[in-house]
Amino acid sequence: MSTRIRRNTLADGREILLFQDADSPTAPLAEDDRPAEPRPTGGQLRFDLLTGEWVAVATHRQSRTHLPVAAECPLCPSAPGRPTEIPVADYDVVVFENRFPSLGPALGEVTADPRQHFAEAASESALTAPAHGRCEVVVFSSAHNGSFADLDPGRARTVIDAWANRTSELAAREGIEQVFVFENRGEEIGVTMNHPHGQIYAYPFVAPHTVITSARAVQHRRETGRPLMGDVLAFERSSGERMVLESAHFSAFVPFAARWPIEVHIVPHRQVLGINDLDDAERDDLARIYPEVLRRIDGLYSTPTPYIAAWHQAPVNCEDRSAEWMHLEITSPRRAENKLKFLAGSEAAMGAFVGDVSAEETAARLRVATLAHVDGRR
Template sequence: MLRLQQDSHRRLNSLTGEWVLVSPHRTSRPWQGQTEAREEIAIPAYDPGCYLCPGNLRANGDRNPAYEDVFVFDNDYAALLPDTPREQTDEAGLIVAAGEPGRCRVVCFSPRHDLTLSRMPVASIEKVVALWRNEFMRLDADPLIGAVQIFENRGPMMGASNPHPHCQIWATHSEPNELMKESTRQRDHLGHRGSCLLCDYLALELEKGERIVCENDGFVALVPFWATWPFETMLLPRRHRGALDEFGADDIHALADILSGVTRAYDNLFSTPFPYSMGFHQRPSDGGAHPHWHFHGHFYPPLLRSATIRKFMVGFELLGSPQRDITAESAAERLRAAIKG
């Protein structure tokens, strides 16, 4: 009989159709690899040199208003531009390229330079979620846009160049790879079983309970059965929602509250500001009906054993498939305990 907490095995990611190798017996191996420097840097409430703080001059010469809660603007160095031509090139089906127009926005969560989601009151996070909803609706109505990706990179380990609490919104003309994979799997599940994949998955996880991190009336945070990163989590609304435009006031509050709980658990886990990449997946913005799509959030944090040891995707993981030692169940247990810490 397969022992999921002891034997090496593969787990299927039901959202993407990909597999992850789990090797729980390796958690006892000694670590002699790279450790990250742990820096405790005092961050001021206001930084006169920060291009995101209220009233400051940005790199492109614009000056931020003296904003008092949330603030959004077009990215000064956008990866996507709306006037990019859509022409394609194709050489024998082997050298293929297509122009990709789009729009990029930056969202400041707070005028305070020293805050993070984990330290913000839920009421302040609600303003962030409400702004995400408004931005999604505006971009969703733009005929240029086919998909809207909201994401946050927290910490220098994840490439964040500025500690000011903020996230980005990249709105693309085409559907990105991860959304395409998830869309296919969710559509197939609805077609074959007549029900929503993530509604069914959430019901199963709630029944088992072993991978639940925290929950409220509207959302559940859990470590997915197929998690790749050591302390990866997924946020799922209890009610079927395809995108942020379907959120009411209760949904906005529930998402803000669950974001607060998860980010506090991360910071408590190793008693350090926990780095991560976080983002939300929702239905495409192509004007079509997508009843199979279930809104959800992903947290991908890199820390492995402590505040100074991170997980690297190398070797077999780059050439074969992702691998993890800590099981999803033990990760969820540790995160649950961290919330209470």
């Protein structure tokens, strides 16, 4: 299967890509006739000496669009007299450069650890760098209402192909060290636009969480000769107690040491480093199992559940490719119908999580959760 792609640029020079479903007719790509506005010059990276982490400062994001009504949604198709970010009358899946990026638009390399420069100069400039990188928006549908869970397998497959395309292209760009594909759903998570969409961050450094997990994966590989995620997958499949569902190519389970009230990992049975490594059969399978998992999560309560869906792909220049294993983590702070888990003292200050429900309890509930959607819920 080959998803068709059309490329263009918006009035201010940002790139836009339209991905078409397999059965979708080719439509002309309209031009963005909005007045060209200057793009943000980019933010700044500041290095935290205590943690060894880069922190992005992007003050221009304070003016970004916040929860617009449907008639003013910038992710809906353009209409006469109402141009949007997507200059077409209809579309399937669209990817474009974020108008308010946390990183970019300039690309370049960033020093992994500038402590030596700081020791020599002891100045602020030694701990700062341009916020190089790229931020993109991935719009799942031209319909303003709905979610990824509502996508049919054909549309979900188009989104997966878009993720794969962007992973490959962004990883090859100057200075990019990690490509992070994710979706935030729900205002409780911090979503500023309700139109179904996700995002992609192409970092000029390896994200802090990945630094930790990759180091453990490399250590495990050296000590056992096996990939760590492969052993985790075998452990969960053998137990079965926390398994939510399995397909030909993927397993979905609540991890043994789940931190969040709702947490599901979707892991491919074959070791791959990124979404772009999945073959056609795996992508088709993922297009079925992923929305089903989300529908089960939505089936737990009478209203849609907020979540973060995060693709953990291998760093571009990973230390040991044989140690890495891509997977998806879906997490939600919702611990009851009208209760959320907040990161308070232990979690926020110390990074030491305290679980509110057991992994086994959550998995059992998800196994029997209804898959039916009630139209009036959204």
